[in-house]
Amino acid sequence: MSIFTGNANPALADEICNFLDRPLGRSRVTQFSDGETFCVIEENVRGVDTYVVQSTCPPVNDRVMELLVMVDALRRASAGSITAVIPYYGYGRQDRKVAPRTPISAKLVASLLEAAGVNRVVAVDLHAGQIQGFFNIPFDHLFAMPTMLDRHLREYYTGAVVVSPDAGGVERARAFSKRLNGTLAIIDKRRERANQSEVMHIIGDVEGKRCVVVDDMLDTAGTMCNAARALADAGAASVSASVTHAVLSGPALQRIEESPLYEVICSNTIPLTDAGKACKKIKVVSIAPLLAEAIRRIHHSDSVSSLFI
Numbered sequence: 001m002s003i004f005t006g007n008a009n010p011a012l013a014d015e016i017c018n019f020l021d022r023p024l025g026r027s028r029v030t031q032f033s034d035g036e037t038f039c040v041i042e043e044n045v046r047g048v049d050t051y052v053v054q055s056t057c058p059p060v061n062d063r064v065m066e067l068l069v070m071v072d073a074l075r076r077a078s079a080g081s082i083t084a085v086i087p088y089y090g091y092g093r094q095d096r097k098v099a100p101r102t103p104i105s106a107k108l109v110a111s112l113l114e115a116a117g118v119n120r121v122v123a124v125d126l127h128a129g130q131i132q133g134f135f136n137i138p139f140d141h142l143f144a145m146p147t148m149l150d151r152h153l154r155e156y157y158t159g160a161v162v163v164s165p166d167a168g169g170v171e172r173a174r175a176f177s178k179r180l181n182g183t184l185a186i187i188d189k190r191r192e193r194a195n196q197s198e199v200m201h202i203i204g205d206v207e208g209k210r211c212v213v214v215d216d217m218l219d220t221a222g223t224m225c226n227a228a229r230a231l232a233d234a235g236a237a238s239v240s241a242s243v244t245h246a247v248l249s250g251p252a253l254q255r256i257e258e259s260p261l262y263e264v265i266c267s268n269t270i271p272l273t274d275a276g277k278a279c280k281k282i283k284v285v286s287i288a289p290l291l292a293e294a295i296r297r298i299h300h301s302d303s304v305s306s307l308f309i
Contacts, residue, residue: 001299002045004074006054006066009271012087013053015288020296025050027073029066037062039069046078051295056090056109057270058249064090064109068116075117083120083298084113085291087269088217088245092127110134122294124269124287125216125244140304142294144244144267144287145172149179151285152265153212153242160210161185161236165227169215176214176242185211187227207235217245218266221252225259232260245269246284248276256281 004025005013017024026042052074054067067084074082094105106128113121114137122140126132132139153176163185164173170186177184185204211231218224218241228239239260246266253275256264267287276282290307297304 001049001051001295002043003051003053003295004041004070005052006063006070008055008057008063008066009053009087009268011271012055012268012286012288012291015286016053016085016292016295019289019292027070029070037065037069039066039073041070041073041077044077045074045080047080049081049083049299050074050079051083051085053085053087053291055088055269056086057088057245057247060090064112068112071113071116071118081119082117083122083295084118085122085295087124087267087287087291088247089123089126089131092131095128095131106131107134120298122291122298124267124291127216140294140298142290142304143308144269144285144290145175145179146307147287147290148242148244148265148267148285149176152283153180157210157212157240158182160212161204161206163187163204163206163211163213163227163231165189165213165215165223172216173214176212183209185231187213187230189223189226202230202234206231208237211236211239213239213241215241215243217247218243218252218264219247220250221248221255221259224264225255225261228259228261238262241265243267246272246276246282248273253279 002025003017004027006029028040030038052070056063071082091105091109120138124142125144132141158180160182162173162177162182164170165187166189174184185206188201213227224241231239240262241264243266264282268284
C-alpha cells in the first residue's frame with residue numbers, strides 16, 4: 001500500500017500516514033509556467049494498492065486537475081488499484097438541475113474521475129448523498145459526526161439544543177441531537193439568491209438554552225451567522241456551530257467575528273488559511289483517524305460500515 005497526496009491538504013495526508021505507520025508516497029505535483037498541472041510519481045507502484053488523498057477545495061479547479069493528473073500517472077505506472085480519498089468533494093452542491101440549461105457538475109466530476117482510472121472513492125459528508133449514485137465504482141461515504149462528537153461536542157454540548165440551519169439538514173441535526181441527548185430545532189429560511197439567505201423564524205424551543213447549529217459546510221457563513229442572530233434574538237443562552245467542511249470563502253471570517261457565535265467547530269478536510277487560523281472562534285478537529293481506519297479496512301478487505309455508527 002502507498003499513500004500519495006496532491007497540494008490540497010498535505011498535512012492531513014501526513015497525519016493519516018502517521019496513524020497507519022507508513023511513509024507518505026514520493027510524488028511531485030507542480031505547474032508549468034502557463035498553469036498546466038504536471039505530476040511525477042517518484043517510486044515504483046507496479047501492482048501496488050495506491051491511495052490519493054486530495055480535497056477538491058479552493059482553488060477547486062486546480063485541485064480537481066491535480067487529482068486527475070495524479071490518478072492518470074498512477075494508472076500509467078501500472079498501479080494495482082487507485083483509490084481517491086476526497087475528504088471534501090468539490091462541485092457537490094451542483095448535484096441536480098436547479099434551472100433550465102444548467103449543468104450537473106457533481107456528475108461531471110464523477111465521470112472525469114472514472115475516466116482517469118479511479119477504482120474506488122472515499123469521501124466525507126457529501127453535500128448530497130445521492131452523489132454516490134453518480135459513480136459506477138465502489139464509493140465509501142464516511143461521516144464526520146462520530147469524530148466531532150468524540151473530540152469536542154459530547155464533552156461540552158450534551159443536552160444542548162441541536163439546530164438545523166434549514167429544512168434539508170434536519171436528518172443530520174436529528175442524528176446529532178439523539179447522540180447528545182438533546183432536543184431539536186429548525187431554522188426556517190428563504191434563499192433569495194446564491195450565497196444569500198434570510199432567516200424567517202425558528203421551529204422549536206431555544207430560550208435560555210445552549211444551541212449548536214450543525215451543517216455539512218460553511219462557505220460564506222451567511223446562513224450560519226443569520227441563524228446565530230435569530231437564535232440569540234430568540235433568547236438562546238449561547239450559540240455555537242459544528243461543520244465538517246470549513247470552506248470560509250469571501251466575507252466568511254468577518255461575518256463569524258461579528259456574529260453572536262461563541263465558537264465554530266470544524267474538521268480539517270479543508271486546511272485553514274492563515275486568517276482562519278488566527279480566528280479565535282474556530283476550533284479544528286482532525287478526521288485523520290477516521291480516514292486512516294477507512295484506508296486500513298479497505299486495504300485488508302474489512303468492513304467499513306461499522307465506522308458509520
